[in-house]
Amino acid sequence: MADEDLIFCLEGVDGGRCSRAGHNADSDTDSDDDEGYFICPITDDHMSNQNVSSKVQSYYSNLTKTECGSTGSPASSFHFKEAWKHAxxxxxxxPDPWxxxxxxxxxxxxxxxxxxxxxxxxxxKDEVLIKMASQPFxxxxMRECFRTKKLSNFLHAQQWKGAS
Known part of the structure; x- marks a missing residue:
């Protein structure tokens, strides 16, 4: 099997590096198949492991910069309180889906x-009030699913339209 037929590069084996057509050998984050994960080689070569650890560190630092902005602080670019209020x-x-x-x-x-x-x-164990459909959907x-609404224990009035 030729190197270009392989899905993954075999770094550290015989000191060689693979490169596929259209791909940069130094860029492990260009592929759409990665889904944001860095795949480390499975070798015991000390020099290769040092190279990989530096790649992993630069990958995660670049990921932090792109997701959190240039400051690197998640608090400065994303406001959790506003996001929760919006949600x-x-x-x-x-509207009620049921x-x-x-x-x-x-x-x-x-x-x-x-x-x-x-x-x-x-x-x-809690005692709760529910309304459950008679027919499963x-x-x-080993399971059957029924449409069910549970009344909140914190409500003083039985408001079933707002029950979850």
């Missing part, structure tokens, strides 16, 4: 919700 407003104004199924007309049921807390490693291996 909340956008979510508030979105409004056409009129789940608010179905009888209310009591259910037990099981939640896992990854910090404490414990399972928690999806099936799979």
């Amino acid at each position: 909340i407003e956008k979510a508030k104004h979105m 409004a056409e199924f009129h789940l608010e007309d179905i009888a209310t049921e009591h259910a037990t919700r099981h939640r896992y807390n990854a910090v404490t490693g414990e399972w928690l 999806g099936r799979g291996a």
Whole structure:
């Protein structure tokens, strides 16, 4: 198999470097197939590993510069508070995707919700109010999916149109 038939360059093997037509051998970020990942060679060559570590460092520093702006500080180019406010407003104004199924007309049921807390490693049980459609809309291996709305535990009035 010729070097140009290979998908990846075999750097560090016999001290050779591969170059494909139309690609710069020094630029590992030009390909659309990379999807933003840097692929390191699997060799034990010390000189090759030093070369790769410097490439990785320059790749990530260039990535930081392009994503965070020229200052390198994410706080200076992206404002999290405004982004969250924008996302909340956008979510508030979105129509209910299940409004056409009129789940608010179905009888209310009591259910037990099981939640896992990854910090404490414990399972928690909550009693919740739900409205669940009688017909499933999806099936799979050992599962059936029903359209369901759960009423928030923090609401004082039963407003099913705003339930998630």
